Amino acid sequence: MIALVLAFGAVAGWPGHMPKMAEKFPRPLAALALEVSELQQKVLAPAAPVAGLLGITSEDWPLFPGTGGTRYRMWVEARKKRGGYTLLYRPHDDQHTYLAGTLEYRRVLNVWNPHHDWISGGYEDYVHWLAGRVFDDFASYHEVRVRMEEVTIRGGGAGFEPTDHFVYEETVRRSEVRP
Amino acid sequence: MIERWVRFWDQREAPNSLALIRIVLGSVLLVDLLLAGWFGVVELLWAPPPHGAATGALALPLPLAVRVLGASPETGFALWALAVGCCLLFVLGAAYRVASIGLVFAMVELSACQPAGDGIDALLRIALPVLAVSGAGKVWSVDAWFRKRRGKPPTATVTAWPRYLLFLQLVWLYTSAGYQRNLVPWGPLGGFIAVGNVLGDPHFARFAPGSLAPFHLLLRLGALATMLFELTSPLAFLWTWLEYRPSRGGRFGDFVRRRHVRWLWLGAGVSLHAGIALTMKLGLFPFGMLALYPAFLHPSELTRGLGEATKRVAKLRSLLAREHVATND
Numbered sequence: 141m142i143a144l145v146l147a148f149g150a151v152a153g154w155p156g157h158m159p160k161m162a163e164k165f166p167r168p169l170a171a172l173a174l175e176v177s178e179l180q181q182k183v184l185a186p187a188a189p190v191a192g193l194l195g196i197t198s199e200d201w202p203l204f205p206g207t208g209g210t211r212y213r214m215w216v217e218a219r220k221k222r223g224g225y226t227l228l229y230r231p232h233d234d235q236h237t238y239l240a241g242t243l244e245y246r247r248v249l250n251v252w253n254p255h256h257d258w259i260s261g262g263y264e265d266y267v268h269w270l271a272g273r274v275f276d277d278f279a280s281y282h283e284v285r286v287r288m289e290e291v292t293i294r295g296g297g298a299g300f301e302p303t304d305h306f307v308y309e310e311t312v313r314r315s316e317v318r319p
Numbered sequence: 320m321i322e323r324w325v326r327f328w329d330q331r332e333a334p335n336s337l338a339l340i341r342i343v344l345g346s347v348l349l350v351d352l353l354l355a356g357w358f359g360v361v362e363l364l365w366a367p368p369p370h371g372a373a374t375g376a377l378a379l380p381l382p383l384a385v386r387v388l389g390a391s392p393e394t395g396f397a398l399w400a401l402a403v404g405c406c407l408l409f410v411l412g413a414a415y416r417v418a419s420i421g422l423v424f425a426m427v428e429l430s431a432c433q434p435a436g437d438g439i440d441a442l443l444r445i446a447l448p449v450l451a452v453s454g455a456g457k458v459w460s461v462d463a464w465f466r467k468r469r470g471k472p473p474t475a476t477v478t479a480w481p482r483y484l485l486f487l488q489l490v491w492l493y494t495s496a497g498y499q500r501n502l503v504p505w506g507p508l509g510g511f512i513a514v515g516n517v518l519g520d521p522h523f524a525r526f527a528p529g530s531l532a533p534f535h536l537l538l539r540l541g542a543l544a545t546m547l548f549e550l551t552s553p554l555a556f557l558w559t560w561l562e563y564r565p566s567r568g569g570r571f572g573d574f575v576r577r578r579h580v581r582w583l584w585l586g587a588g589v590s591l592h593a594g595i596a597l598t599m600k601l602g603l604f605p606f607g608m609l610a611l612y613p614a615f616l617h618p619s620e621l622t623r624g625l626g627e628a629t630k631r632v633a634k635l636r637s638l639l640a641r642e643h644v645a646t647n648d
Contacts, residue, residue, distance in 0.1 A: 142328050142480060146487075153491060155499055192380070195427035195444045201495035203438055207504045207516035214522070231521040232528060242358040246351075246602025250435040251364070251372050253522050260435035262372030269363045269372060295504075297515030297538045299529025317369075 148187040153199035154180050208295055212254045212288040213302070216243075218274050218281040225285060228274065239273065254288055259308055271312035285311045328483070331476035333618035337455035338412070340485065344450070344610035345410035348443065351603045352403050365395030365432045373432040382431035395432060401425040412460020419451035439607040442492065446485060446611060453481030485614035490552045493588075497549030504542075511542035523599050531598070541594060548587045555615070558584055563617070585615055 155161055158177045162170040184191070191197070216238065217225035228238035242248060251266045252259075260266075271284035287309035291300040355361050363371045367390040388394040402425035408418030426444060430436055454477025456462050463473060500506075504513035515538040519528045531538065558581035561572045568575065575581070589612065592605040613621060 142484070143324070145484075149491070153495055155495070157499075161499070193427070194423065194448050195430050197441065199491065199495070200499075201438060201492045202499045203492075203496040204513070204517060205496075205499045205501055207501075207513040207520075211520045212522065232524065242360060244600060245354055245358050245360065246437065246600070246604075247355060247364055247433070248358070248360055249522065249600075249602075250437055251433075260372075261374065262433070262435055265368040265372035266363065268369065291521065293516045293519045294529070295512045295516055295519070296510075296535045297518050297529070297531045298535075299519045299527075299532070300521060 148184060148191075149199050151180055151183045152187075152191075152196075153201075155202070156198065156200045157202065157205075208293040210290050211293055211300065212307075213291050213300070214243075214252060215285075215287050215289060215306070216270065216274075217285045217287075218278065219283050219285075220280050221282045238277075239270075243270075252286075254308060263308065264310060267310040268312055268317055271314075272317045275314050275318045281314070283311060283313050285309065328480045330479040332479040332482070333622070334454040334457040334474060334477040335459070335618040335621050336482050336613045336616050337450065337453050337477065338457070338459045339613040339621060340446075340482075340611060341412065341450055341455035342410055342459065343613070344443075344446065344607065345406055347603055347606040347610050349403065349406045349410060352399065352406060355399060356403070361396055361399045362392045365399055365429055366392035367395075367432075371395065372435075374434060380431075382428045384428045385432065398425055398428050398432065402429060412456040412462050415456025415460060415462050416451070419447065419456070423447045423451055437601075437604065439602075439604045442488075442611075443607065445488060449481045449484050449488075453477065455481070482614050485611055486555075489608075489611055489614060490555050493549040493552035497546060497552065500546065500549075505546055511539040511546075514538045514541040514545065518598055523601065525598050525600050544587065545591060548584070548591055551584070555581070555584055559615070585612070588612065 154176055158173050162173045165173060213231055214229070215227060216229040217227050219225045227233075227236045229240060229243060230236045231244070243252070248266075250260065251262045267284075267286045270286060274281055274284045287306040290303045290305045290307060292303060293300050355364060365371060365373045367373050367385075370392040373395060384394055384398050388397065401421060405418045405421035405425055408414055409422050423444075426440075426447060430440055430444065454474065457474035457477055467473060500513070503509040504516055505511065515531070515535055518524045518526070518531050518538065521528055558575060561568045561575045562581050564572075565576065589609065592609045595601060596605040616624075
């Protein structure tokens with residue numbers, strides 16, 4: 141039984157991003173690696189019901205595989221019916237710390253922190269939830285905007301460079317969440 | 320060969336290492352779950368839209384709790400409360416088997432409702448079922464206390480394979496992480512700048528990004544040490560085997576034992592996670608990983624270490640008491 145679990149574990153540990161890794165391999169080795177990737181799901185099929193029951197999705201652990209390059213910095217802003225946006229929260233900005241503890245709690249951060257080229261499916265709902273909290277806390281605000289500024293990591297621990305380029309922008313009006 | 324394999328996995332040992340994992344891992348998970356309540360985000364995390372950001376009724380396959388109770392904030396809250404309750408019982412070792420199975424169920428359902436998790440969530444979903452079927456509740460637990468009160472003898476040994484599996488799991492996690500790292504930031508080609516990069520990421524850096532620039536050499540050494548530690552982690556089996564077999568390994572074995580290589584490797588792991596906890600905002604991750612480290616220790620090493628520590632504390636106490644009396648005189 142244990143031998144079987146170990147065998148399935150070893151197959152499940154085959155890197156999920158092998159196609160990308162194999163680009164750097166010599167051709168015969170790359171072909172073999174890609175073949176194993178295709179076989180993986182078929183081999184794991186008998187164990188899938190048990191793995192699904194226990195919520196075990198993989199034995200592949202790509203922890204911080206690549207660092208640097210473009211990263212993000214979240215801006216939470218709100219505005220009254222007239223006027224411009226007021227910044228409420230931004231990581232590592234001592235002047236704007238609204239709900240900092242809550243937003244930086246790792247389970248919440250996992251919902252809003254963008255990965256290299258995707259963001260969690262719950263991001264839009266998170267923005268609606270956050271907007272509701274802002275409207276509850278500040279009666280004067282009419283609209284909440286959440287967006288991610290792309291930042292360039294300088295490397296060597298030298299911090300980051302803001303780019304003033306924003307992505308994943310979501311705007312929520314009071315009437316949408318607190319009718 | 321098969322006989323030796325079976326004999327290896329069939330070994331028994333005192334339950335202390337598994338019990339320590341139960342207590343520490345359960346405690347860090349409990350704190351993590353309670354933080355969700357403290358910050359008032361249970362609904363956000365585990366209730367479906369429009370109440371929260373959980374997948375709710377859209378999850379595939381549909382979580383059992385959602386199927387039975389419906390996709391509502393109450394279902395999310397009930398799952399969270401179940402997880403907290405079971406986790407508390409798990410730490411205390413009370414109704415251990417039922418509590419641990421309940422905790423496994425709750426954690427699987429919570430992750431089905433909110434798939435946005437990190438590595439430690441995935442690791443917990445592997446470690447908790449192993450602990451649930453182990454003898455981790457046989458000592459340092461409410462169950463053991465009740466057993467003693469009923470006049471039954473304490474459980475001296477339990478099966479060792481759950482600890483071996485957790486040992487193997489940790490080593491595999493490090494190996495998998497190590498060989499998947501991009502060699503440019505993590506290697507000599509990029510000047511080992513990876514750790515410095517992470518500390519420049521505004522979403523993960525604990526200190527102001529850029530404030531650790533004066534220590535850039537130390538950060539590079541940190542990246543190099545991380546890679547060395549992770550890529551050499553399969554050798555942990557060899558270091559452990561050589562330590563437990565003083566007559567094996569010839570000169571090399573003697574060298575490994577004399578230089579305490581196994582302890583150096585473990586110390587490197589502890590330093591790695593302590594460094595992460597100190598400098599990065601990764602929540603439960605470093606603590607959850609360290610909570611599994613007793614899997615690397617044989618129960619006799621653990622009890623010997625705890626015995627030594629207790630003796631030292633008692634000695635220190637008596638020394639302080641004597642000093643107090645002398646000062647008063």
